[in-house]
Structures are given as structure tokens and as C-alpha cells.
Amino acid sequence: MLDRLATAFCVIACLALTASVLAIVVMRYGFGIGFIELQDFASYTFAVLLIFSVPVCLRRGGHVRVEVLSENLSPTYARIADAVAVLLFLIPVFGLIIWADWADLAYSWSIRExxxxxxxxxxxxxxxxxLPLGAAMMILQGIAMVLAPDAQRTAEDEPAL
Known part of the structure; x- marks a missing residue:
């Protein structure tokens, strides 16, 4: 369910980003009007799109693998390599993102930045x-990938949006 929520955020953010950038360009170059709020909106939607597209990419199997040896080895090796990568890299890195961002986020909420x-x-x-929400989604997606490796979809398995 979280992957569908992240995908929905990405779709909405992509549509909003496209519409806002188009409006910014038409207003600025067509009419000579600047609109700071709309530029901020485009920046905010781009940030949301970027952050939530990472767990969606992992869910769909679109992440990049840098394994030269895996081509000649069994699928069992790929599952073990994924589990090791999730436990040694994905969980600690995204956990660190949550931990490092927590104080800044709390301050930002306290002053309603x-x-x-x-x-x-x-x-x-x-x-x-x-950012911490997307990092938590990455951790959950990595755990789900380790616990149910056959449930991971590839980009070809997904319906077109």
C-alpha cells in the first residue's frame, strides 16, 4: 500500500510540476509577470517528486546494480546480494538520513518555516x-524486498500510468 501511496505522490507532483513550470514560463516570457509563490510551488513539488520517486524506483526494480559477477551466478546469489545490500547499506544510510534530519525538521516545524x-x-x-518520510519508506521497501524477494516488480510488470 505504501508503494501505491508513493506512486500517487509522484504522479500528482509530476503533474503539478509540469503545470506550474508551464505557467511560470508563459507568465514570465509571454506577459512579463513574475510570481514568486508559483516558483516556490514548483520547487516544492520537484522536491516531493524526487524524494518519493526513490522508493518507487526500488519497488519496481529500477535501481542500478553494479555487479559484474551476478550475470554468471544463480538467482539465489542475487537474492543474497540484495539482502546483504539492504542490511549493510540501505537501512544504515537511510536511517542516518532520518537521524541527521530530525533536529532540523523539529526546529522547522517549531517555527513553521x-x-x-x-x-x-x-x-x-x-x-x-x-525527506525522513521518504527515507522511512525506503527502509520499509528494502525490508519488504528481503522478506519477499519474489514480490518485487520490474518496470515491465507495472501498468502504464
Missing amino acids: ASVETGGLPGLFIVKTA
Whole structure:
């Protein structure tokens, strides 16, 4: 269910980003109008798209493997290599992201941090929440990948969006 939620966030963010960038370009170059709030909105949606696309990519098997030897070895080796990678790299790295970001996130929520631009959008603290949330989703997806290796889909198995 979390992978569907992350995919929905990505689809919504992609559509919103496309619409906002198109509006920014038309307003700026067509009418000579600048709109700081819309530029902040585009930045916020790009951040959300980038953060939530990482667990979606892992779920769909779209991550990059740097294993020269795996081509000649059995599928059992690939499952073991995935489990080792998740336990030694994925969980500690994304756990560190959550841990390192926690104090900044708490401060951001306490002051209800807004855009650094004068006249920009409020709610930057909500966007900053996406980073530890995305990291937690990566950890959960990695654990799910280790516990049920056959449940991982490839990009070809997914329906078109």
C-alpha cells in the first residue's frame, strides 16, 4: 500500500510540476509577470517528486546494480546480494538520513518555516517532512524486498500510468 501511496505522490507532483513550470514560463516570457509563490510551488513539488520517486524506483526494480559477477551466478546469489545490500547499506544510510534530519525538521516545524524568498510560499516545513518520510519508506521497501524477494516488480510488470 505504501508503494501505491508513493506512486500517487509522484504522479500528482509530476503533474503539478509540469503545470506550474508551464505557467511560470508563459507568465514570465509571454506577459512579463513574475510570481514568486508559483516558483516556490514548483520547487516544492520537484522536491516531493524526487524524494518519493526513490522508493518507487526500488519497488519496481529500477535501481542500478553494479555487479559484474551476478550475470554468471544463480538467482539465489542475487537474492543474497540484495539482502546483504539492504542490511549493510540501505537501512544504515537511510536511517542516518532520518537521524541527521530530525533536529532540523523539529526546529522547522517549531517555527513553521516558510520560503526563504520574500513573499514566497509558507509551508516549507511540510516539504522538509518528505525527506525522513521518504527515507522511512525506503527502509520499509528494502525490508519488504528481503522478506519477499519474489514480490518485487520490474518496470515491465507495472501498468502504464
